[in-house]
Structures are given as C-alpha cells and as structure tokens.
Amino acid sequence: MKAAVLDSGKTILAIRDVPDTNPGYGEVKVAIKACGICGSDVHLVAHGTLKCRHYPRVPGHESSGVISQLGEGVEDYAIGDRVVIAAGTCCGKCAHCLSGRENFCKEIGVFGFDRDGSFADSLVVESRYLYKLPEEIPFEEGAILADAVSTPYNAIKYRGNIQESDTVAIIGCGGLGIHGVAVARALTKAKVIAMDIDAGSLENALAYGADEIINISQVRNAGKTLKEISKGVDLLVDFSGYMKNVEDSVRALNTGGRIVLVGIGRQPLSFQIPFILIEKMISIVGSYGSDHRSIPDLIQMYLDKKINLKPSITGIHPLSAINDCITDLDHRVGNPIRYIINPSL
Ligand SMILES: [Zn+2]
Ligand SMILES: [Zn+2]
Structure with a gap:
C-alpha cells in the first residue's frame, strides 16, 4: 500500500x-x-x-x-x-x-x-x-x-466546565482554537470573544460565530481590551501557548473564572499580581487531547x-x-x- x-x-x-x-x-x-x-x-x-x-x-x-x-x-x-x-x-x-x-x-x-x-x-x-x-x-x-474539534471540546466542556451563561474568551484561533470558537458558540448563550495576532484567523472566528474579535498585535494590552469588551470573562481558553496573553487576560476574569491551557508554551507562566487569583478564586487547569x-x-x-x-x-x-x-x-x-x-x- x-x-x-x-x-x-x-x-x-x-x-x-x-x-x-x-x-x-x-x-x-x-x-x-x-x-x-x-x-x-x-x-x-x-x-x-x-x-x-x-x-x-x-x-x-x-x-x-x-x-x-x-x-x-x-x-x-x-x-x-x-x-x-x-x-x-x-x-x-x-x-x-x-x-x-x-x-x-x-x-x-x-x-x-x-x-x-x-x-x-x-x-x-x-x-x-x-x-x-x-x-x-x-x-x-x-x-x-x-x-481539531475534540481537543477544544474536551478543554471547554470537561476541563473548563462551560455553563450556558458563561462569557468565553478564546486566545489563538488556528486549527484547534477556531474550533474552540465553534464549540464555545454552541455551548454558551453569552458572548464569545476571539483573540489572535492574525487577521485571517480572526475573520475565520467571526464566521464561526465569535461576537467580538481582538487583534492582539494591534492593542497595547490585550487583557485590558478584553476586560473593556467582555465586561468580564468566565472561561478563558488559551490555544496560543504564549503565556503573556494569559497573564494579561487574568484581569478580565470574573470571580470564579476558569483558565484552561491547551496551547503548549515554552515560557514560564507568571502573574504580576498573584493575589488576583486568590481573591477572585480563579482556577487554572491544563487540557490534553x-x-x-x-x-x-x-x-x-x-x-x-x-x-x-x-x-x-x-x-x-x-x-x-x-x-x-x-x-x-x-x-x-x-x-x-x-x-x-x-x-x-
Ligand atoms: Zn493534532
Ligand atoms: Zn491506560
């Protein structure tokens, strides 16, 4: 063969x-x-x-x-x-x-x-x-x-425990993340916000039902913009592997917010204000396959x-x-x- x-x-x-x-x-x-x-x-x-x-x-x-x-x-x-x-x-x-x-x-x-x-x-x-x-x-x-679809589904549904009132932010809209947008769209009635550095990927995200897009390369602080646009995120799923995005976005999370890491990054994940994690009772979990x-x-x-x-x-x-x-x-x-x-x- x-x-x-x-x-x-x-x-x-x-x-x-x-x-x-x-x-x-x-x-x-x-x-x-x-x-x-x-x-x-x-x-x-x-x-x-x-x-x-x-x-x-x-x-x-x-x-x-x-x-x-x-x-x-x-x-x-x-x-x-x-x-x-x-x-x-x-x-x-x-x-x-x-x-x-x-x-x-x-x-x-x-x-x-x-x-x-x-x-x-x-x-x-x-x-x-x-x-x-x-x-x-x-x-x-x-x-x-x-x-491409089951990996983000597992992250959003089973690791992120998505609720239908959750505002969801997806960072990284490539082959996996774009289906994260599709899955989030199917599972929440609230806002889905897509973030990426690539205009084409963000266009795809809109086609898959994202309510808002943020071009990370065009804003000074993606987390600040996310906070303004979302009015608070319940579930943040990262497919980019760039931990800076996650660090910046923490400020946009609501109390009880969840962060799911899917994208494999090489840099350490650090938080300038770790108290925010405690005060807001934020959980950070990984998801694989x-x-x-x-x-x-x-x-x-x-x-x-x-x-x-x-x-x-x-x-x-x-x-x-x-x-x-x-x-x-x-x-x-x-x-x-x-x-x-x-x-x-
Ligand atoms: Zn694969
Ligand atoms: Zn086994």
Missing part, C-alpha cells in the same frame, strides 16, 4: 510503498477516506520541532474511513462501517482507559508519532479506537472530530445542527499533494483551517 513516510532527519514526506498488514485479534483494517493535516504535523515534518519515537514513521492522527477487514474477536463492527479513528493511543487496560478517560492513561501517545498513522491507504487499529460515523457526516468533517465522551458528543451536536464544520475544510487532496499542503499550511497561504488528504483519490 502507499503511504507518506517521514524518514529520520528529513523535512519532507516520501510517498512510497509500505508493507500491508492484516488485522490481528481485536483489530480492524480501515481504508482511509480522509486525514486532516494538523499544526503538529507541520512542526513534525517541516520544522522538526516535534519528534517521533522511531523513524521511519507514517504521520496522520485525524482520520476517518471504512472498515475493509475484520480481525478475530471484533464483534461491534462490520465490514463497510464508516468510522472515525481516535487521535490518541493508550494502553487500553488501566483504570483510566477502562473508565473511558484515555487521556489520563500513563501510556498515552498519538497516532503518527508513537505508532504509524493515517497518511496511507489503510491503517490497522484496535477496534477500541473507533467511533461509528453516521452517513450524515462527510468523511472529511468526521476526520477532524478526532483532534480528549476522552471517550468527546467524539460521540460532537457527533450528536453535528446531527442536532449545533455545530457546522463545513467552513473548516479548506481543501481535499490526494496523498501526492501532502508536502504542498504542509508548506501552504506552514505559510498560511489562503488562510487555511484544515487540508484533508484522501489517499483513495
């Missing part, structure tokens, strides 16, 4: 034949119909700022497809079933995994980093990684549920028409175009949200 392979030290994927395997006990083979290119794939391939455990490696952790072969012991699925494949890998045996909180698993990993992923004709996976995808949801929109609740929740929201992911699909391309898509995403050519690779094209 054909796959896009990352060799050690390379900044480009090689399209080549790799061995095709049959599913073992508890596994299925999925013919891949769509796999989203994530920002982390750009870091992995083009910049080498993220690394795989072993090389060569087939990236791709945001995929959907059709079951083409069943291994022994698989009872809940049939050949021809449309499925989404989870982005994260886990042991499947610990108490967290068995209770459906896979992102708490000590052996958590990511497809395409810790084992081969979906930029290939097919992927053999344990059936516990699958979610049935209803006919109403196109493969490409189903694929991005695996990470999602668990067994998020994708089914999102599928239901999609069917209930509470979330529309069509604007996220920037383009659908064959495997041979993957390097061009990564370059365009890296340089934000045409203000992209998600490029989708369909290996069957």
Whole structure:
C-alpha cells in the first residue's frame, strides 16, 4: 500500500510503498477516506520541532474511513462501517482507559508519532479506537472530530466546565482554537470573544460565530481590551501557548473564572499580581487531547445542527499533494483551517 513516510532527519514526506498488514485479534483494517493535516504535523515534518519515537514513521492522527477487514474477536463492527479513528493511543487496560478517560492513561501517545498513522491507504487499529460515523457526516468533517474539534471540546466542556451563561474568551484561533470558537458558540448563550495576532484567523472566528474579535498585535494590552469588551470573562481558553496573553487576560476574569491551557508554551507562566487569583478564586487547569465522551458528543451536536464544520475544510487532496499542503499550511497561504488528504483519490 502507499503511504507518506517521514524518514529520520528529513523535512519532507516520501510517498512510497509500505508493507500491508492484516488485522490481528481485536483489530480492524480501515481504508482511509480522509486525514486532516494538523499544526503538529507541520512542526513534525517541516520544522522538526516535534519528534517521533522511531523513524521511519507514517504521520496522520485525524482520520476517518471504512472498515475493509475484520480481525478475530471484533464483534461491534462490520465490514463497510464508516468510522472515525481516535487521535490518541493508550494502553487500553488501566483504570483510566477502562473508565473511558484515555487521556489520563500513563501510556498515552498519538497516532503518527508513537505508532504509524493515517497518511496511507489503510491503517490497522484496535477496534477500541473507533467511533461509528453516521452517513450524515462527510468523511472529511468526521476526520477532524478526532483532534481539531475534540481537543477544544474536551478543554471547554470537561476541563473548563462551560455553563450556558458563561462569557468565553478564546486566545489563538488556528486549527484547534477556531474550533474552540465553534464549540464555545454552541455551548454558551453569552458572548464569545476571539483573540489572535492574525487577521485571517480572526475573520475565520467571526464566521464561526465569535461576537467580538481582538487583534492582539494591534492593542497595547490585550487583557485590558478584553476586560473593556467582555465586561468580564468566565472561561478563558488559551490555544496560543504564549503565556503573556494569559497573564494579561487574568484581569478580565470574573470571580470564579476558569483558565484552561491547551496551547503548549515554552515560557514560564507568571502573574504580576498573584493575589488576583486568590481573591477572585480563579482556577487554572491544563487540557490534553480528549476522552471517550468527546467524539460521540460532537457527533450528536453535528446531527442536532449545533455545530457546522463545513467552513473548516479548506481543501481535499490526494496523498501526492501532502508536502504542498504542509508548506501552504506552514505559510498560511489562503488562510487555511484544515487540508484533508484522501489517499483513495
Ligand atoms: Zn493534532
Ligand atoms: Zn491506560
């Protein structure tokens, strides 16, 4: 079968034949119909700022497809079933995994980093990684549920404990944050405020229902502007990883406000006036990936028409175009949200 392979030290994927395997006990083979290119794939391939455990490696952790072969012991699925494949890998045996909180698993990993992923004709996976995808949801929109939409959903719904009266601020409106805007819009009746340094990303945020936007590069203090515009934020979710944004924005938080950190930053998080955290009883939590609740929740929201992911699909391309898509995403050519690779094209 054909796959896009990352060799050690390379900044480009090689399209080549790799061995095709049959599913073992508890596994299925999925013919891949769509796999989203994530920002982390750009870091992995083009910049080498993220690394795989072993090389060569087939990236791709945001995929959907059709079951083409069943291994022994698989009872809940049939050949021809449309499925989404989870982005994260886990042991499947610990108490967290068995209770459906896979992102708490000590052996958590990511497809395409810790084992081969979906930029290939097919992927053999344990059936516990699958979610049935209803006919109403196109493969490409189903694929991005695996990470681009479920990661912000987990952050906002389960880590941020969003209430429908919450004013929500989203910092960073790239591939993940833009879906943070979409999810916040679906889950609150109050204001959603989007913040970014990129005008194109803020335009996308307006299309996804943000009430207000703040271009961080054009204001002196983003937190001060946020306070003025919002009249108080209940839930602040950061996808940017720039801790300065979070520090500045604390002053805009209401009493009992929550901060959820999703974007991975390298600088320390410090507060000029730490007393504000105590006085306002502000909680700061991290959120990584999602668990067994998020994708089914999102599928239901999609069917209930509470979330529309069509604007996220920037383009659908064959495997041979993957390097061009990564370059365009890296340089934000045409203000992209998600490029989708369909290996069957
Ligand atoms: Zn990702
Ligand atoms: Zn586990």
